[in-house]
Amino acid sequence: MDTSDPRQRLLDLARASGVSLSALSRMIGKNAAYLQQFVKRGTPRKLEEDDRARLARFFGVAQSELGGSQDFSSSSGLRGEWLDVPRLDASASAGPGAVAADGRITGALRFSASWLRTQGLHADRLSAISVTGDSMEPTLRDGDEILVDCTPAPLRDGVHVVRLGDTLLVKRVAAGGGGRIALLSDNPAYRPIECAPGEAEIVGRVVWKGGRL
Numbered sequence: 001m002d003t004s005d006p007r008q009r010l011l012d013l014a015r016a017s018g019v020s021l022s023a024l025s026r027m028i029g030k031n032a033a034y035l036q037q038f039v040k041r042g043t044p045r046k047l048e049e050d051d052r053a054r055l056a057r058f059f060g061v062a063q064s065e066l067g068g069s070q071d072f073s074s075s076s077g078l079r080g081e082w083l084d085v086p087r088l089d090a091s092a093s094a095g096p097g098a099v100a101a102d103g104r105i106t107g108a109l110r111f112s113a114s115w116l117r118t119q120g121l122h123a124d125r126l127s128a129i130s131v132t133g134d135s136m137e138p139t140l141r142d143g144d145e146i147l148v149d150c151t152p153a154p155l156r157d158g159v160h161v162v163r164l165g166d167t168l169l170v171k172r173v174a175a176g177g178g179g180r181i182a183l184l185s186d187n188p189a190y191r192p193i194e195c196a197p198g199e200a201e202i203v204g205r206v207v208w209k210g211g212r213l
Contacts, residue, residue, distance in 0.1 A: 006047070006067035007039045013059045017124045019086065019105070027086070027105040028054050058084045058108060060123055083116060083123040084108035085147065090129045092146065092161045092170035094136035094185070109145065109210075121207060125151045129161070129168075131209075135185040136170055144211035146170065150204035155181075159206040164199065170206065 014021055021039060022032040028051045037043045046067055047055070056063045060083045087107040109128045116123060131144040139159065140146065148161050160173045162183060171183035171193070179197030 006065065007042070009065050010035065010055065011039050013061065017059065023105045024055065024058075027058070027108070054084075057082065057110075058086070060113065081113055082110050083113045084110050085123055085126045085128050087128040087145075090168060091132045092129055092148075092168045094131050094133040094140055094142070094170050094187075109147070111147075119207065121149055122151065125149055126207075127204075131170055135187045135190040137187045139186045140170060140206075140209060141211055144209050146206045146210075147208035148204040149207045153205070155202065156205075161203040161206060163201040163203050164193075164195065168203070169193075173202065 011021075014024060021035040025032050025034040025036070028034075030051070038047065049068070052063050052066045052068050056066055056068070062068075085108060086105045087109055089104045089106045111123070113123075116126075127148050127150065128145055129148060131140045131146055132142055134142055136159070146161075155173060155175060158172070159170060162169045162171055162173065164183075169183060171185060174182040174184055174192075176182055176194075181195050181200060183193040183195065183200065185192070
């Protein structure tokens, strides 16, 4: 891998993070083909400073890796201090269920890199989505933002985002016999959802929440 080529470096970072160039283009406020043209056609010849800075913060790398100056003042001054986690145009239902959106990036939430490290979290495995519905009250409320850790791991206690068909749900997950699982709500008004083996996919574990008081 030639890390001296900013176009190849951007492409490698996008592939490693599982994010499309079109989604990254929209994140920095450009048309969907902007970064594809930068990588494949060399247009523009160099990323604008603001765009480069935002991409560098998103990936947690120095701006110099994306074609910026290598001096400290113009390289990523936030590197090692803050990292951006993509906020997706998707919601996890804490209610009867809702069809998930397409998962495109609509913005970012910024977290302290040192805090993420102390929590054992890696920014490239995280995404932020919103909660809809009241089935997880009082733990999660309608409109809360949640941070989802998509690192592959054995199932353990906690709140998870689960894909059931075309629907994203946020629930507690309890393992049963024969590979079955139960999706549990914190609101006692909602009954458990029983799932056959392979029917539900664990997307990730909820590791943080934020919302209005």
